[in-house]
Amino acid sequence: MATIKVPAISSMATIKVPATVPSPAEDCDQLRKAFQGWGTNERLIISILAHRTAAQRRAIRATYAEAYGEELLKSLEDEISGDFERAVLLWTLDPADRDAQLANEALRGWDRSNRVLIEIACTRHSSELFDAKRAYHLRYKRSLEEDVAKYTTGDFRKLLIPLVSSYRYEGIEVSRKLAKSDAKMLYEKITEKAYSHEELIWIITTRSKAQLIATINHYKNEYGKSVIKDLKNDRKNEFVAALRAIVRCTCYPQKYLEKIIRLAIKGQTTDANSLTRVVTTRAEVDLKVIEATYYKKNNVPLEQAIKGETSGDHKKMLIALLGYDDA
Amino acid sequence: MATIKVPAISSMATIKVPATVPSPAEDCDQLRKAFQGWGTNERLIISILAHRTAAQRRAIRATYAEAYGEELLKSLEDEISGDFERAVLLWTLDPADRDAQLANEALRGWDRSNRVLIEIACTRHSSELFDAKRAYHLRYKRSLEEDVAKYTTGDFRKLLIPLVSSYRYEGIEVSRKLAKSDAKMLYEKITEKAYSHEELIWIITTRSKAQLIATINHYKNEYGKSVIKDLKNDRKNEFVAALRAIVRCTCYPQKYLEKIIRLAIKGQTTDANSLTRVVTTRAEVDLKVIEATYYKKNNVPLEQAIKGETSGDHKKMLIALLGYDDA
Numbered sequence: 100m101a102t103i104k105v106p107a108i109s110s111m112a113t114i115k116v117p118a119t120v121p122s123p124a125e126d127c128d129q130l131r132k133a134f135q136g137w138g139t140n141e142r143l144i145i146s147i148l149a150h151r152t153a154a155q156r157r158a159i160r161a162t163y164a165e166a167y168g169e170e171l172l173k174s175l176e177d178e179i180s181g182d183f184e185r186a187v188l189l190w191t192l193d194p195a196d197r198d199a200q201l202a203n204e205a206l207r208g209w210d211r212s213n214r215v216l217i218e219i220a221c222t223r224h225s226s227e228l229f230d231a232k233r234a235y236h237l238r239y240k241r242s243l244e245e246d247v248a249k250y251t252t253g254d255f256r257k258l259l260i261p262l263v264s265s266y267r268y269e270g271i272e273v274s275r276k277l278a279k280s281d282a283k284m285l286y287e288k289i290t291e292k293a294y295s296h297e298e299l300i301w302i303i304t305t306r307s308k309a310q311l312i313a314t315i316n317h318y319k320n321e322y323g324k325s326v327i328k329d330l331k332n333d334r335k336n337e338f339v340a341a342l343r344a345i346v347r348c349t350c351y352p353q354k355y356l357e358k359i360i361r362l363a364i365k366g367q368t369t370d371a372n373s374l375t376r377v378v379t380t381r382a383e384v385d386l387k388v389i390e391a392t393y394y395k396k397n398n399v400p401l402e403q404a405i406k407g408e409t410s411g412d413h414k415k416m417l418i419a420l421l422g423y424d425d426a
Numbered sequence: 427m428a429t430i431k432v433p434a435i436s437s438m439a440t441i442k443v444p445a446t447v448p449s450p451a452e453d454c455d456q457l458r459k460a461f462q463g464w465g466t467n468e469r470l471i472i473s474i475l476a477h478r479t480a481a482q483r484r485a486i487r488a489t490y491a492e493a494y495g496e497e498l499l500k501s502l503e504d505e506i507s508g509d510f511e512r513a514v515l516l517w518t519l520d521p522a523d524r525d526a527q528l529a530n531e532a533l534r535g536w537d538r539s540n541r542v543l544i545e546i547a548c549t550r551h552s553s554e555l556f557d558a559k560r561a562y563h564l565r566y567k568r569s570l571e572e573d574v575a576k577y578t579t580g581d582f583r584k585l586l587i588p589l590v591s592s593y594r595y596e597g598i599e600v601s602r603k604l605a606k607s608d609a610k611m612l613y614e615k616i617t618e619k620a621y622s623h624e625e626l627i628w629i630i631t632t633r634s635k636a637q638l639i640a641t642i643n644h645y646k647n648e649y650g651k652s653v654i655k656d657l658k659n660d661r662k663n664e665f666v667a668a669l670r671a672i673v674r675c676t677c678y679p680q681k682y683l684e685k686i687i688r689l690a691i692k693g694q695t696t697d698a699n700s701l702t703r704v705v706t707t708r709a710e711v712d713l714k715v716i717e718a719t720y721y722k723k724n725n726v727p728l729e730q731a732i733k734g735e736t737s738g739d740h741k742k743m744l745i746a747l748l749g750y751d752d753a
Binding site for chain 2: 226229232233236240242243244245248257260261264265266267268269270272297301305306307
């Protein structure tokens with residue numbers, strides 16, 4: 100039998116896993132109980148799934164399918180609904196498979212203001228993006244690149260195909276010479292408003308994170324303003340907004356995601372979808388940093404803000420993923 | 427201790443591995459003996475390395491480095507030379523690392539007639555190309571995409587960046603509708619001689635192998651001539667020749683590689699580099715099919731042709747990789 104590799108939980112993660120974790124069979128047994136009888140025991144579902152790592156959830160899914168001849172995700176779909184269902188399903192999925200699904204949803208309902216694809220392509224580690232692309236093959240029997248080309252058009256297509264295709268180097272080495280020439284190129288193209296110029300697209304979609312940060316630092320030193328600010332001159336241009344999102348997502352992912360949460364909460368109606376997406380995709384990665392950034396920016400604990408904007412089991416699930424219920 | 431996963435040898439491979447393989451420590455001991463004393467025992471080197479799988483060679487490299495505090499590849503470099511050295515070094519490398527090195531060599535000495543990058547991007551399985559890109563990160567501290575952009579220009583750059591970036595779907599499912607519309611697009615662009623049109627580039631660099639084959643079959647049925655033939659009208663255009671190579675490499679890799687070997691052998695002077703590259707990169711993959719294709723095309727066994735064109739230890743090494751010496 101294959102042993103399950105359990106990676107250590109990141110110190111930036113918020114989820115809490117009990118010191119002694121029940122076996123997958125015990126967890127499945129409890130989940131099955133939560134589904135049976137009058138009504139569903141949502142509390143029990145949360146108390147199990149929200150406190151297991153990706154590897155543990157994978158083992159639960161496999162054990163469940165074998166024991167009951169049905170996919171756990173299917174059972175969950177039958178038992179729960181609404182924002183709570185969305186949160187539990189996204190969370191229970193394998194991260195790579197979840198990203199594949201989110202990317203596919205973003206493409207099928209494509210509009211130029213949609214930033215989910217950029218979020219997935221830029222906030223993930225290169226190897227995680229590759230895993231998502233592999234999951235996309237399995238799920239949809241074609242490549243993510245092909246669907247980007249199918250659903251997007253014009254300059255967005257020219258931008259998004261390389262964005263999801265590139266396998267960015269993840270090392271910390273940077274070339275100052277390159278930072279200088281890339282900054283010059285960016286400055287020229289932005290000044291000329293040649294936003295879809297192939298060199299500009301090429302730099303922001305292909306360079307490593309460390310190299311891109313070096314470039315935007317050099318840009319600021321050399322030209323006096325930040326790339327992000329210079330990309331704000333064309334406020335209504337969705338393409339320029341996408342470029343800005345790519346730079347922010349790639350260089351400052353936690354700041355970017357804090358803003359997504361902030362906007363999701365601050366609007367007249369809460370954007371439950373974005374809130375759920377960021378919490379479920381980052382709870383095991385860096386939500387602690389996003390939480391700290393949120394507090395710094397808003398002077399309100401994220402936990403409290405989420406409690407004020409959500410309700411019922413959806414609220415309980417998000418708070419559990421934030422690590423604030425009793426594991 | 428981690429156990430070494432030994433994949434089964436492909437039935438299309440030519441290398442022969444003895445029924446009982448010595449331990450990596452024993453192999454290293456023998457290799458060390460081959461390097462010592464007066465002269466090098468080339469025969470002993472071949473009798474070991476040419477008869478080990480990639481996983482076995484990896485174990486030998488690791489054991490050698492640990493036992494002698496020196497990389498096996500370094501010792502080999504010191505002991506042997508010329509075409510024999512090239513063959514042994516390429517063969518001894520991990521396939522992904524070897525592809526990374528070959529791609530880098532092709533880029534550093536870039537000229538528009540160089541097809542090695544295309545060979546690597548298109549004849550490898552998508553996951554192998556990805557492994558090569560990961561090896562490229564480790565070896566060169568930047569991405570293959572970045573180096574393609576650095577060393578190539580113009581239309582070639584527009585073609586080769588997506589070619590090495592795409593993670594092509596490898597499944598066998600094809601869409602007839604897509605084959606039809608892609609064939610129409612290719613026909614239009616080829617007829618207009620708009621060879622670097624983004625749609626044309628996009629189709630041949632992103633579609634899965636099965637889908638591309640369906641497209642070129644549909645092209646032939648619908649328009650009466652093959653894509654390859656239609657791409658021969660501009661014989662002297664290197665860019666068009668590159669497009670042709672991509673289609674042939676992707677759809678008919680063994681036929682393509684047979685031709686590389688044929689041309690390497692047929693020229694006034696033997697192209698030892700190409701011959702060595704194809705034999706070492708395919709001996710564990712599909713050289714048996716390439717060999718059969720060669721015989722069909724030339725009525726001469728490949729073994730005999732290689733024996734006539736090479737000499738000394740280089741010849742012995744290639745013949746051993748073809749599976750014709752006593753393992």
